[in-house]
Structures are given as C-alpha cells and as structure tokens.
Amino acid sequence: MASAVTDIVTTAVDWVTLAFNAPLPRAVVFGVQIGGHLFVEVVLLLAIIFLLSQKSYKPPKRPLTKKEIDELCEEWVPESLIPPLTEEMQCEPPVLESAAGPHTVINGKEVVNFTSANYLGLIGHEKLLESCTAALEKYGVGSCGPRGFYGTIDVHLDCEARIAKFLGTPDSILYSYGLSTMFSAIPAFCKRGDIIVVDEGVHWGIQNGLYLSRSTIVYFKHNDMESLQNTLEKITLENKRAKKLRRYIVVEAVYQNSGQIAPLDEIIRLKEKYRFRVLLDESNSFGVLGSTGRGLTEFFRVPIEKIDIITAAMGHALATEGGFCTGSTRVIDHQRLSSSGYVFSASLPPYLASAAITAVDVLEENPDLIMKLKENIAVLWQELSDIQGLSIASNPLSPIVFLRLENSTGSLKNDLHLLEDIVDRMLNKDSVFVVASKRSTLDKCRLPVGIRLFVSAAHTESDLLKASESLKRAAASVLGGSS
Numbered sequence: 001m002a003s004a005v006t007d008i009v010t011t012a013v014d015w016v017t018l019a020f021n022a023p024l025p026r027a028v029v030f031g032v033q034i035g036g037h038l039f040v041e042v043v044l045l046l047a048i049i050f051l052l053s054q055k056s057y058k059p060p061k062r063p064l065t066k067k068e069i070d071e072l073c074e075e076w077v078p079e080s081l082i083p084p085l086t087e088e089m090q091c092e093p094p095v096l097e098s099a100a101g102p103h104t105v106i107n108g109k110e111v112v113n114f115t116s117a118n119y120l121g122l123i124g125h126e127k128l129l130e131s132c133t134a135a136l137e138k139y140g141v142g143s144c145g146p147r148g149f150y151g152t153i154d155v156h157l158d159c160e161a162r163i164a165k166f167l168g169t170p171d172s173i174l175y176s177y178g179l180s181t182m183f184s185a186i187p188a189f190c191k192r193g194d195i196i197v198v199d200e201g202v203h204w205g206i207q208n209g210l211y212l213s214r215s216t217i218v219y220f221k222h223n224d225m226e227s228l229q230n231t232l233e234k235i236t237l238e239n240k241r242a243k244k245l246r247r248y249i250v251v252e253a254v255y256q257n258s259g260q261i262a263p264l265d266e267i268i269r270l271k272e273k274y275r276f277r278v279l280l281d282e283s284n285s286f287g288v289l290g291s292t293g294r295g296l297t298e299f300f301r302v303p304i305e306k307i308d309i310i311t312a313a314m315g316h317a318l319a320t321e322g323g324f325c326t327g328s329t330r331v332i333d334h335q336r337l338s339s340s341g342y343v344f345s346a347s348l349p350p351y352l353a354s355a356a357i358t359a360v361d362v363l364e365e366n367p368d369l370i371m372k373l374k375e376n377i378a379v380l381w382q383e384l385s386d387i388q389g390l391s392i393a394s395n396p397l398s399p400i401v402f403l404r405l406e407n408s409t410g411s412l413k414n415d416l417h418l419l420e421d422i423v424d425r426m427l428n429k430d431s432v433f434v435v436a437s438k439r440s441t442l443d444k445c446r447l448p449v450g451i452r453l454f455v456s457a458a459h460t461e462s463d464l465l466k467a468s469e470s471l472k473r474a475a476a477s478v479l480g481g482s483s
Helices: 002-021 037-051 066-075 128-140 149-153 154-167 178-189 204-213 227-239 266-272 296-300 328-338 350-365 368-384 411-431 461-479
Strands: 026-029 034-035 103-106 109-113 171-174 194-200 216-220 248-252 275-282 309-313 323-329 390-392 402-407 451-454
Touching: 026 402, 034 266, 109 461, 128 350, 154 171, 154 350, 171 328, 178 204, 178 275, 178 323, 178 328, 194 204, 194 227, 204 248, 216 227, 227 248, 227 266, 248 266, 266 275, 266 296, 296 390, 323 328, 328 390, 350 368, 368 390, 368 402, 368 461, 390 461, 411 451, 411 461
Parallel strands: 194 216, 194 248, 248 275, 275 309
Antiparallel strands: 026 034, 103 109, 171 323, 309 323, 390 402, 402 451
16 A cells, blocks of 8 residues: 555645756747747736736616616615704793893783893893984984995994993904804814814803814813913924914813803913913803903903903893904904905894994993892802702802702712703792703703803892792702711
C-alpha cells in the first residue's frame, strides 16, 4: 500500500517538473518577441476592460398594471410632518377673557393674576389708552411694510429717540416683536467661527439667536462667575486663534427661567480682563431695577457704555409690544441693514410705539411705581419663606418669584406633573392664577422647572396674601406625603 502511494506522488512530481521545464510559446509582434505568458496576460487584461465597459444587464421594463398601482398606493404611508402628540402637548392653557391686569377673568370667574409680566401695572393705564386712541385715529392700525420699505413712521423715530434719551445711549432701534429682538440681534453680529459664552439658563429667544448665528457656543453654569471665569480662561489659553476671533458673553439681567439677577459688575470685570464683548437682555429688568428703572446698569452703577449691546422686550414693564436694542450709533446702524427681524418684518404698529413713549414718560414721572413693586416683592417673599416642599430660587429683588421643589423626583416629567397639580388647585379652589415653568420641546434650558409668579406694582396686599396662602395649602396637599 505504501509503495503505491509513493509511486503516485513520484509520478505527479515528474509531471509538474516536465510542465515547468517545457519551453513557453512565443509570439512575434512587429518584430518583437513576446513571451507566451505575457501575451496571455495582455489578452486577459483587454478582456477585463471590455467587460467592465459594458452596461450592466437590466431586465426589460414592464409598466405596472392598474391593480399593482392601486396596491402600492394602499400600502404607502406618508411620513408625518410633526412628531406624535403626547398627552402633555394636547393640554390647553386657561384662556383670559379680559385684560391681563392684576385681576383677570377666566371661564367667567375673576381671578388674581400672577402670570403676566405687568411689572408696573400699566396695563389699562389711562394715559396709555389715550395715547393709543390718538395714534389709531392718526395712523390707523398697522404700517403695512418693513422699516426699510416705507414702513417707517415718525412715531417710530420718536420712540427710538425717547428710549435712547431715557437710558443715556447714542441711539436705539425698534423691533416689531419682543422675542425676535434677541434672536435677530445675535445673528446680526455673531457669525460662523465666532465664540459665544452663554449662561445655561437663558430663555428660548436667546437660544434661537445662538442657533441662527452658527457660532461656536460654550455654556457656563447658571449665574456662576467662577464657572464663567474658568470658561473664558480656557478659551483664551487653549485656542491660539482666540484673540483673532470675535468673542461674546451673553446673559440676561433677570433670568426668566430662575428669577436670578446677573452680577453685572463681576461680568464687566471678566469682560475687560479677557477682552470679550457683552450682550445683555434687559427684558425683565428694564423699568424694574435701579432707582429710576433704567435696568441692571443703574442697579450696579455700571456705566452703560461698558455694555456693547442691550436688548429688551417692551411687553413687560412698558405694557405694550415690540422690543428695542440700544447702544452706540455703529451698533444700531449695522442692524438696520443686517438684522433679519428689522429688515424683513413689518414695522411695529404706530399705536404701540406711541404707547411705549407714554409708558416711559409715566415711569419717569412716577418713580413710586418702582418702590411699590419692591414692597410687593418683599411681602410675597416673606410670606413664602416657609412654604412646605418648595423653596424660593429667585433673587429677593427680582420681580419673578421662582419656586422649585425641595426634593425632586428625579424625573422632569414627574416634577412638572406635581407643580401643575399645585397650579391647578390654586386656580380651581382659590381663584389664584399662577403658572408652572413648562417648556416647549424647542427650549433647551438646563435649569430645573418650578412655579413662577410675576409680581406687579398693581397687586394689593390682599392679593399677595391670598396668593401665598393658596400656594401653601396647595403645596401641603400635593407634596405633604412626598416631602
């Protein structure tokens, strides 16, 4: 058996040796001898190129029958334009049936209103109504055009001049919608490649402006100056090109999502140390902070020229609508050509601009309104200082009294459910209208939710006591077992 296997192997080796020793065929092309193996390789290469150059085979097309078309149409499901609606999205907020003053009407019942940012109580003020009536008779309702396309009316220029004079700045610019002021002003100055350092608690209008700017966004901890300094230092030291880039700090004077007040003096110190520009939103501080209501700069006694850009909505303390940006002449003129909310939106209705002028006049003539507001804030703070299950997170001088859960459930959804239960009990049982800080799916604020009360100079002491007592009862009822 072994000898047979040996014979087979020997024979195979002999055949292989004979094949390698055999002379290769040769071809002569134009007098040049070409080895047989090279000739075969060239032929194979040409065959491969020919095959690759041929179109791939496709079966002949056959038109679909009517039955097949109907079946495909029945099976097709279009992609939804919107995400599925959850139960939280489908709930409707209460509807006001009268002016949003310190008292309003909901479902035919008068309630005490702590949901409107009517800080100075100017909603329904006699002088504002007279001003609006006169403007309506003179100008009509709307302007029917953007400011750059024959939508500028003399009252717009008067309002811009009045605001600039009141704040002590060279110039101002009006926007037709308060929220659009910030998310138009930011992209007008901040572009791709710029660096924006922003507080993590800013409201959605600022967030949208940051998104539209396409700049590099860096967040620092809410109202934490140590975090801000570390962020500025890291950007300055680690980025070799930082000194050549435009760099901004964006903050709110009074944060809508917490009621905290920004420490402007410290922000200015850091701004000058690291050479950043500051954009300040004074929507909830204009007409409120400072001895004459000129905002955060007056409150901290910081020269207003140290702030590069100041914006504010006029729908709060001034009880009108629209917004403004104020600053140097160069800052304002740039927006007249580059700010989308100014260039492409119909201008502010003339009667609202007239009302804003009158509101500033009333504020300047009645500084006692600010004192009354401060007294009301102090009363509410004192009454809510020992509330069960909730703690005040806002600044004692802020017109936004913000309460958070002392013991969070660990779930934003569950926290919000508890807070909304408290809010509903207050409205249904005690006719006190407050609001939980519910956020839309677009709002990326990172702060905890809470209950927000907007204090007005028009609230009476009985309004404040009623609200605090109602909130204590509702909180004890809802949180009694969980705190």
